[in-house]
Amino acid sequence: MNRNAPLVLGIETSCDETGVGVVRGTELLANTIASSMDEHARYGGVVPEVAARAHLEALEPTIRQALAEASVSLDELDAVAVTSGPGLAGALMVGVGAAKALAVSLDVPIYAVNHLVGHVGADLLDTEAPLETPTVALLVSGGHTSLLLVRDLVSDVELLGETIDDAAGEAFDKVARLLGLPYPGGPEIDRAAVGGDPSAIRFPRGLTKPKDLERHRYDFSFSGLKTAVARWVEQREAAGEPVPVADVAASFREAVVDVLTAKAIDACRELGVPRLLLGGGVIANARLRAVAAERTAAAGIELRIPPLSLCTDNGAMIAALGAQLIMGGHEPSTLGFGADSTLPVTEIQA
């Protein structure tokens, strides 16, 4: 096997995107995604059984398409990498079963990797200034909201904090729904917030009070925020007053963005790490990127944001992490690993 620049195919099925990526070392050759998002739209959120069914149908065609885009054939592959967790169990299992069989059929090693660490690995692809460690990483999507300290991508990742209830992306979806906006909520809230005053309503910032900070300094909570928005809107409606949707959307978004960036920067400062990496689908939110840029600049912290196509869930980041493990001399995973919906971030490879 080529250990300097291994050709790796990565498979990602932890949520509603069927992602297949092909990398050669840190070079991105293909990043192909089939999304079942449209099928979830009418339910207002990701339905696990719908996602798992969609993965089964999409996976093989997506692998074919990724290989074609990368202009490589299966027998050139040095290894297969796959997300083994965390994520939706039934969805993960489709990818795990497929990846194992593919690896056995090609007689190549398999690397089972951690989805969250994969998000960090995405930053290594096609860049002239490679990721430096240590770095703090803020990963925000519909499925997770996590703050990590990455001392070494393939051997030392620590969970600083995570959401104790809803993921940030989920909060966007739920608030969008109560404002009568469609799924997914992130872009809809953004659109609705145009012209709105972000300081019109002071919605609560979860886990930022001194007594909460003692135990939950780097944790997040968005459930109370969602409830506060619902209550505010309902009181308006009950009073027969119009709901200022733009102000509500802008103020809600501001509360989310404020707490996400404040805690991430607090972690950088406290730990003396002058780097912050963003990842996850919610990074598509322009306001989040803008506030993160402002605040990191003010604090003298380097901000890294991979291209959006590598921020949302994708197979290229999984392939990238697999390639890093190979280049770092790590042994392949043994074939008996399973899908672990709650795989801790400290387990970079299963």
Added chain:
Amino acid sequence: MLLAIDTSAGTSVAVVDRDGGVLAQRGTPDAMRHAEVIGELITEALAAAGVAPGRLSGVAAGMGPGPYTGLRVGIAAARTFALGIRRPFVPVPSHDAVAWAHLASGGAPAVQIVTDARRREFAVSEYLGLDADGLPVRAAGPVLVPRDEVPAFDGVRLDAAEIPAGGVGMLAELAFAAGRLPLADDAAIYLREPDVTPSPGKRVTR
């Protein structure tokens, strides 16, 4: 020579040959660990048969019915294995394979196959012997019925807790030889719409 996989009950993997029969079969009835065991069972079955992947002419998979989470693991694995060796993927209804194994070994011609479908239901198919090509004649099913309402049937009821992949593979070989492929659509046999409980936006104040 085919690799055959069925995960509609436990996990079963076989290597079969039209002339040589079932060359090797490995499996576990464990209905919770399909993703864990699938890779090792494929490796073991190939090794026991002494067959390298490149010598296979296709990959057959039981398409269900069966509990979905496990069922998908075998279908996904069979499809990518077929992709990896650049050979056809051959979908087979899992009940057909059980019926064929029963009928081909001289069992009573009228047979009702009953398997677990969770949620206090069974999946049921009915067969009436083998046709001229030696393929089982399905007269009804598969359908879901409540466990205490399995339809009365004039024949043998066969409750299958395991679906041996050897039967899946041999039936695929037979159908291929008779020019009768495909035996099924290339889609998992779910028999239920996905379970979705869209939570209506609920009020938090009164």
